[in-house]
Structures are given as C-alpha cells and as structure tokens.
Amino acid sequence: MIEAIGLGKRYGPHVAIEDVSFAVQKGEVLAFLGPNGAGKTTTMRILTGFMSATAGTARIAGFDIFDHPMEVKRRIGYLAENPPLYREMTVAEYLTFVAKIKGLSGRQVTVALGDVLEKCALGHVAKRLIPNLSRGYKQRVGLAQALVHNPEVLILDEPTTGLDPQQIIEIRQLITSLAGGHTIILSTHILPEATAICQRVVIINKGRVVAVDSQEHLSARVRQTEQISLGVRRPQPDTVSILNTLTGVCRVTPKPMDDNGQVFIVESELGQDIREALSETVYKNGWGLLEMRAITLSLEDVFLHLTMQETGLDPAHVETPEPTETPLA
Amino acid sequence: MRNIGILVCKELRTYFISPIAYVVAAIFLAISSYLFVSQAMYISALSMQMVRFQQEIPPLDIHQTVFLPPFLNMTIILLLVLPLLTMRLIAEEARGHTMELLATSPVRSIELVMGKFLAAWLVVLIMLAITLHWPLMLMSATTIAWKPLFSSYLGLALMSGLFVAIGLFASSLTENQIIAAVISFGILIGLWLTGSGSSDNSTYTSVIGYLSLSAHVEHFVRGLIDTRDLTYLISMTVFALFLTHLMVESRRWK
Known part of the structure; x- marks a missing residue:
C-alpha cells in the first residue's frame, strides 16, 4: 500500500533524512519511532506531498507521489503535528469544508460528516467554535479531518502529543479501531505507544532508518x-x-x-x-x-540499543550482554 | 473549478465572520462618501450662484465636475485599505498550519491562488457596488452621464483586482500579516508614483511611464477606455497571480 524507496531530503549541506525505505501492507499499522528531530515529520510531509524530496520516491496505493500527486492526495488523510484548524469555524463547518476540499460532494458530504462525528465522538461539540475546544477535542477534530473522506491511507504525526493520559487512551483506542479498514502510519517518540497500537515499527534516528520489524523480532535481534x-x-x-x-x-x-x-x-x-x-x-x-x-527486552531497550549503537555510544547499560557481533550491521 | 468555488465560499465566510471586511468597507465608504457629498454640494452651490447672477451657464459636465474628483480620491483610499484586506490571505494559512491541510488536499496551487483572489476581489467589488447609490440618488436632480460612469467603475474594478493580486502576492511571501501589508503598500505606492516627475522622451522614461499605475487608471476614471490601459491592468494582475502561484508552489521545494 505504501512503499518508500530511498527517500532523501537535504537543506543545503544539512541532511534531514537519507535513504529512507520501507513498505507498509494494506490494513497494517506502522509506527515511526525516533527521538525528536530524527526525521519523522520530514518523511511524513514528503509522503503527503506537502514537501518534495531531494532523492528517491514513494508509491501510495500504486501511485507515484511525484508523478500523480492528485491521485495520492485523494487517498491520504493527514494529521500534522499541529492540527490544521481554522479559528473562525465551528467543528461541523470545518469538517464540511475539509470533506468538500477532499473531493466529496452533495449527499456524500452530509453522510461523511455524520459518520466522522460519530466515529470521533464529536457529535455534541459539532456546533462549537474550534478555538473554544479543549486540547483533546482539538486533536480529535484533527483526526476527524484526516478521516472525513474515508481515505485508504492515514498518516498521523504524533497524534497523542500534549494530551492527558485519559485522552491518550481514547485517541489510541480510536486509532486501533481504525486499523484494518485503513493503512496507518503514525509517528511517535513515546515507545509504549508504538507497542500498544502498531504491528510493526520503523526506528529512525538522525534521518536514517535503523531498523524495520515487528517489536518481537526487534528484541530478538538485539538479544x-x-x-x-x-x-x-x-x-x-x-x-x-x-x-x-x-x-x-x-x-x-x-x-x-x-x-x-x-x-x-x-x-x-x-x-x-x-x-x-x-x-x-x-x-x-x-x-x-x-x-x-x-x-523480554522492552522496546525501550531495543530502541536505546539501536540508537546508541548508531552513534557509537556504549550500549552496556542496556540490559543485554555485551554484543559479540553487531546485530544490524 | 469546483475547488475554486469551495475556496471562494470559505474565504468569503472568513471575511464576513471576522470584522475585517466590515471595518475596511466602513472606512472606505465613509471617507469616499464624505468626499462625494461635499463635492456634490459644492457643485450644486456653484450652479445656484450662477443661476442667481443670471450668468451664461456653461454646459455642466456632471461626470467631470461631480464624479471625477471623488473617484480619483477613491483610488488612493483603495490603495491604502486594500492591503489590509489581503494581508492575511496566505500568510495566515502558513502561520496557522492550515497550509498543511490545503497542500495535502487534492487542490492545485493555482486553484488555491484563484480562490483567494476571487474572494477578496469580490469583497472589493461589493464595496464599489455600494457606491452606485451616488448616481442613483442624483438621478432625480440631474441627467447622469452613464457611459463615462461605466468606464470609471470598470477602471476602479480592474484596478482593485490588481491591488488584490499584488496584496495576495505580498501575503504569499511571509507568515507575518504586518510584513505582508507593508510589502503590498510598498509595491502599490511604488507603482503609483513611477513615471511622475520625468518629462523627457527617452526609452527609459517611456517604459517607466508605462508602468505608472496612476496614469492608466486616470484614463478610465475620466471616461476613456483604452486597450493599452486594459492590457496594462489585466496583464499586471495575471503576472502578480502567476508570481503568487510560484511562491505557493515553491514552499514545497524549501
């Protein structure tokens, strides 16, 4: 469903991401895991067509993101790190606008609006102005915005950042309930989140993919x-x-x-x-x-192990015996 | 086309929900109406005087005497208020992260630019349409010269289109609305003043003179529809919109 091939992005001499490749199967939930500034947002922005890449390309639902950007954009729902919300609109007005701009028309808009309000439990705030909502509700409106046109692919950039624990659980449940029907990529720097909702994990550090695998496999590889x-x-x-x-x-x-x-x-x-x-x-x-x-090694251990190794730090404090060989070299 | 319509509706909503359109329209209408009324009263007093002293009454050109002065002043008022109307158009989308929504939706950047341009222009056209009550009011008192009046309104409409396009371009350069407004003031005042003050016939002055906005607009307002002026206003507008399109598109490549 999603296939990234050697994506790279440079800003002059500064390399944001380099040679990022991975594939996501239909209906799968993939986590992008990495410290802040690792290149998660850059990769997602390239996939959604918000940014160009300086190297490589990607295919989403069989369409090349640079050759057929419109086809790709019709099939993607994107929740950016800061939800793109208009201050002067109510929730219902905003979601109606997004549905139209994503290509729905007439009856479809009304149906999509009803569906998404129910899915994201926003029905009772539909007539409220967006700036008057709490952070958790704003995030849900952001998620609703990504979902409203029922896209095949959902790209969620740190969907739970800044929420309280209760809201985090709600958003995670919502995302879990969406898996299967949608192919989902989400980024996070919170490790338990990746374990909680994702089948596979891409660990990214300093703009490079350090490991791609399921959590169990990853811990087995380090151990x-x-x-x-x-x-x-x-x-x-x-x-x-x-x-x-x-x-x-x-x-x-x-x-x-x-x-x-x-x-x-x-x-x-x-x-x-x-x-x-x-x-x-x-x-x-x-x-x-x-x-x-x-x-079993927790994802934290694996993560620390992989990212430390990359920078040449001693991974000794990770609860593993001294590695006799580099597992991922 | 469909996307342009959706975007125009959205922008118009924003204009009429926030106070900005009302404030700009109110200031524009208050000042220009004051200028018009005082001019009309002055001319009416003058003609009364002429009648009283039984002078030979020169044929009174209603357009040149009553409408021309306030219309010429209106161009300056528009130059001063329109950047305030256009400054938020793209800058605000960039600052509020909503550009990420628009840029990842199946909307071409040219559709985005046209949607915003048409919405803002429509607001200005509504403002101009409200001033149509001046000639309607005077109809009972005198015969209105509708043809030069049409030419004036055509000129003002095209000129505000250009102002809006330039304002939109300025707004695409920055995330800061104030900077966007200052840049469009700069470009507009620069275009307005070029060519004034030079009188020799070198190629340089004729090129610069052609660029001068005020001369082209004045022809329209006086009642002259010249293809050169039409070409100037329309091509400059298209050029500004094209630059805006390039700026929006280039954000992707940064």
Whole structure:
C-alpha cells in the first residue's frame, strides 16, 4: 500500500533524512519511532506531498507521489503535528469544508460528516467554535479531518502529543479501531505507544532508518541469549552450580537475597527452552519455586540499543550482554 | 473549478465572520462618501450662484465636475485599505498550519491562488457596488452621464483586482500579516508614483511611464477606455497571480 524507496531530503549541506525505505501492507499499522528531530515529520510531509524530496520516491496505493500527486492526495488523510484548524469555524463547518476540499460532494458530504462525528465522538461539540475546544477535542477534530473522506491511507504525526493520559487512551483506542479498514502510519517518540497500537515499527534516528520489524523480532535481534528470571524461597549454597549443570544453561547470575528468597537470572542459548528442566530441578531440590518468567527486552531497550549503537555510544547499560557481533550491521 | 468555488465560499465566510471586511468597507465608504457629498454640494452651490447672477451657464459636465474628483480620491483610499484586506490571505494559512491541510488536499496551487483572489476581489467589488447609490440618488436632480460612469467603475474594478493580486502576492511571501501589508503598500505606492516627475522622451522614461499605475487608471476614471490601459491592468494582475502561484508552489521545494 505504501512503499518508500530511498527517500532523501537535504537543506543545503544539512541532511534531514537519507535513504529512507520501507513498505507498509494494506490494513497494517506502522509506527515511526525516533527521538525528536530524527526525521519523522520530514518523511511524513514528503509522503503527503506537502514537501518534495531531494532523492528517491514513494508509491501510495500504486501511485507515484511525484508523478500523480492528485491521485495520492485523494487517498491520504493527514494529521500534522499541529492540527490544521481554522479559528473562525465551528467543528461541523470545518469538517464540511475539509470533506468538500477532499473531493466529496452533495449527499456524500452530509453522510461523511455524520459518520466522522460519530466515529470521533464529536457529535455534541459539532456546533462549537474550534478555538473554544479543549486540547483533546482539538486533536480529535484533527483526526476527524484526516478521516472525513474515508481515505485508504492515514498518516498521523504524533497524534497523542500534549494530551492527558485519559485522552491518550481514547485517541489510541480510536486509532486501533481504525486499523484494518485503513493503512496507518503514525509517528511517535513515546515507545509504549508504538507497542500498544502498531504491528510493526520503523526506528529512525538522525534521518536514517535503523531498523524495520515487528517489536518481537526487534528484541530478538538485539538479544543474544534467552533470559529467565527464577525466584526461589529457599536457595542453597550449591543452587548456582546445580543450575549451571543443566543442558543449555550458559550463565547463572544470582541477585541479592531478600526476605522472600532469592532471584537468579538464568541465561541459556538462543532457541533453547529450559523452563521445564528448571522447574523440575527446583522442585526436586525442594527450593520452593516462587516465580519464573522469560525476560523480554522492552522496546525501550531495543530502541536505546539501536540508537546508541548508531552513534557509537556504549550500549552496556542496556540490559543485554555485551554484543559479540553487531546485530544490524 | 469546483475547488475554486469551495475556496471562494470559505474565504468569503472568513471575511464576513471576522470584522475585517466590515471595518475596511466602513472606512472606505465613509471617507469616499464624505468626499462625494461635499463635492456634490459644492457643485450644486456653484450652479445656484450662477443661476442667481443670471450668468451664461456653461454646459455642466456632471461626470467631470461631480464624479471625477471623488473617484480619483477613491483610488488612493483603495490603495491604502486594500492591503489590509489581503494581508492575511496566505500568510495566515502558513502561520496557522492550515497550509498543511490545503497542500495535502487534492487542490492545485493555482486553484488555491484563484480562490483567494476571487474572494477578496469580490469583497472589493461589493464595496464599489455600494457606491452606485451616488448616481442613483442624483438621478432625480440631474441627467447622469452613464457611459463615462461605466468606464470609471470598470477602471476602479480592474484596478482593485490588481491591488488584490499584488496584496495576495505580498501575503504569499511571509507568515507575518504586518510584513505582508507593508510589502503590498510598498509595491502599490511604488507603482503609483513611477513615471511622475520625468518629462523627457527617452526609452527609459517611456517604459517607466508605462508602468505608472496612476496614469492608466486616470484614463478610465475620466471616461476613456483604452486597450493599452486594459492590457496594462489585466496583464499586471495575471503576472502578480502567476508570481503568487510560484511562491505557493515553491514552499514545497524549501
């Protein structure tokens, strides 16, 4: 549905983005993740036709964004970082104007307006002037504006910035409910957001794509071993050595004792599932199993790992063993 | 075409919801009406006097005596108020981020420029149309020379079109409305004054003289429709609109 091929944008010597390529399938939700100033907005502005690129191109719904800009624009709904709202219009007037300018006419406009007011739960503020709305409602009007002509592709630039937690949840639910019917790209610098609503993540840093994959795959790529956190009630002095004898276990790190017992971080080779053997050992020795859970790297860890690596910083404080090879080189 | 219509409606709404159109129209109409009424009273007093002293009454040219002076002054008033009407047209879209909506909608930049131009011009034409009550009022008192009057209104309408186009261009250069207004004042006053004061016949002065806005408009207002003046006003307007189109389009390439 969306395919970016080697997009680049330079301002004189300053490179905003370089060689940005990725593809989004129909009905998929893709997150653009990166620190502020990474080039997320620039990429989105190029995709929507607001800006030109200095290199590369992109295809949306089969149309080249530079050869057929009108066809592309008809199929895109775009919510910019600052929602493009007119101060002198009411919500209904504004959405009617947007529907018309996006190419709807006659009955279609009325139907689209009713639909979008309901979808975004704006019905009761339809007659209010836009500047009198709260930040959360303005954002919803912005989203409604992107949705009103029922576009195939939605491009949302930081849709939850500046909202309170309740509003963030509402907007996320709204976006999740739209997935499937629309192909969605959204940008964010908030990591849990990407995990919460997106199937795939493009991590972008300093204008370059650092990684494109699903969250699980990304954490697997950064991680070199499987890690299990094992909590027992009555650890013995020989617990570490016994655990080390199990097949597949390569390292056991005991955590300090506390009142409830002790936690051991058991590392095993990639692809080895040692949970069954572990629980059996604990049970046979009567240590008293309290908890056992696989440690997955959060997106934060992956993100830090990838972006630090890019700048050559030491990723040691990320909770992973020293990388023996660069996973994404 | 459809998009132009949608944009014209939207701009007209904005003009008539915000006080700007009313303020500009009120000031324009108040000043020009005052000038017209005082001129009409002066001429009427003068003709009374002539009748009283039983002088030979020279044939009174109603257009030259009553309408010409206020119309000439009107051109200056329009020059001073129209930049205030046009300054927000594009600057405000850029500043309020709504340009992102328009530029990512299936609207060509030429449609955007034409929509805004036509809306603002229409507001000025409404203002001019209101002044039509002057000759209508005088109809009961005297015979109106409609032909030169038509020529005057045609000239004023075309001239305000050019003013609006230049104002629109100035508005496309910046996000700041004040700067847009100052730039259009600069261009308009510059065009108005070129050619005044030089009298030799060199190519330079004739070119500069042709550019002079005031001379072309004055022909119309006096009752002369000359293709040279028509060409001047229309081509300058088209040129200003074309430059605006280029400016809007070039934002994409920045």
